[in-house]
Amino acid sequence: MSEQPQRKLLPDAPAPPLAAGTPPPKTAAPKMGARALLVSAATMLSRILGLVREQIFAVLLGASAFADAFVVAFRIPNLLRDLFAEGALSAAFVPTFTDAMRNRGREQAIRLANVVIGALLLIVGALTLLGIVFAPQLIAFMAPGFEQVAGKQELTELCTRIMFPFLPLVSLAAVAMGQLNAQEKFAAPALASAMFNVVAIAGGAFLFLAGFREEQAVIGWSIFTLLGGAAQLGVQLPSLFATGFSFRPALDWAEPGLKRIGRLMGPATIGLAATQVNIFVNTIFASQVPGAPSWLNYAFRLMQLPIGVFGVAVATIATTSLAKRAAERDLPGMQATLSSGLRLVAFLTVPSMVGLAALAVPIVRLLFQHGAFLPTDTVATAWATLMYATGLYAYAAVKVVAPAFYALDRSRIPLYGSLAAVGGNVFLNVTLFPYLSYKGLALGTAAAATLNFGVLLFMFRKVAGALDLPGLVTHFLRVLAAAVPCGLAAYVVNEQLAQRLGTETLLARILEVGLAVAAGGLVYLALCRLFRVAELDEVLAFVKRRRARRRA
Known part of the structure; x- marks a missing residue:
């Protein structure tokens, strides 16, 4: 591919074009396995702790109405986290911060981070207040079936209000994570979610040992979830300050980097959130089946282990490499990076997909069938796990492919893939739910993720050259x-x-x-x-x- 079309693909990148006679950048596929293995180790610790957290939750609440209330209450700030913080913000912030470090210098990059923090505190703070005030309306829309059980909707509203401040905490944690990842410091960000799980586990153990009743336990669990968000931010601060960062929030709507992040985040808000939006849609249907929100949540938590350990780890390494190569206008290098990442994702996730399908019942029985979690809950959760597992490779691969478009300033393309996925998921929900109940919801989510991946892969070939x-x-x-x-x-x-x-x-x-x-x-x-x-x-x-x- 000639230099001229490469410049057109990256109109906003300030890097100068290659001079005549300059040798092209090295485009051999990068060796991501080693670094991905290191990130995977930290992420695996987090995911294992996450399973321990879910085990304690299962012992305390099982798949009861109280468990359903927490699952739905946490889903709202968790969805917004993926939309505005760890998903869209990270995808837009990392390439912008990387470009600022390379072309504007460290001081200006740090200033950009503080401007982003100032804007986040204002916008996300306003969303948090709105969420607390309008919690009843949100729950009525998201879980219409809850009103059929006395007190279930009111309890969900209370838990929602307790946990909404989780959003600004993890938004700040996402900025810290982006700065550290952009500087190839992966350990502290990978351990951040582990700290969240440690706090939740300690809180859950306290609630269990103290013998709290279910209604008290679910409120206490919500409080410890909020504290876990604070720990997720706090564990990254020492590493962040060691890079020379100083916390000085500022508002400057004219900052070029902030404008670029805003431009990228608009489509990225939908582009990276297909799975969460589909889960949101699933919740509306699942609320009509007692226990289904909890079964689907436990099953998807099992999916998060291989997605997090393998997909997120590879995506973390690939995103930094893709951003650097985009800043250098090295499209062949981006192609090599993406191909290497997708091969590594397949190597790691395909056996996980087959293994989850083969051992769904034994794994669910081992992890969750204790205390309030019954054998019938095991069978129901295993069915959901089996259906989700069909889309495991696609879930992880999307996390690798989508950041390439943000690095190229082509953030509308993931939007198209997500819209196709959401549309397909809604269609499958309506079609399958009457016949397969909650199992159809899990299968529809997996099929939608596969559709999303297919669209992104096809469009990358159109935009950045053939893989x-x-x-x-x-x-x-x-x-x-x-x-x-x-x-x-x-x-x-x-x-x-x-x-x-x-x-x-x-x-x-x-x-x-x-x-x-x-x-x-x-x-x-x-x-x-x-x-x-x-x-x-x-x-x-x-x-x-x-x-x-x-x-x-």
């Missing part, structure tokens, strides 16, 4: 061919152990799931080696280097 699509498809099929026997092995091992050990004791459940996962993992690694999957060699090489450093 090696045949190579990506071949790689996906090779990984899938390794993953299917992996799932079969895990299923057979689990069934054989369940027949011999039963499923009543915690030790039996741990052995059954643990050995099944180990067997499936060994089969997958062996077949990846046989099929010459390059990502396996990259990860193994990284492990060998780490061992050599420790020995030295």
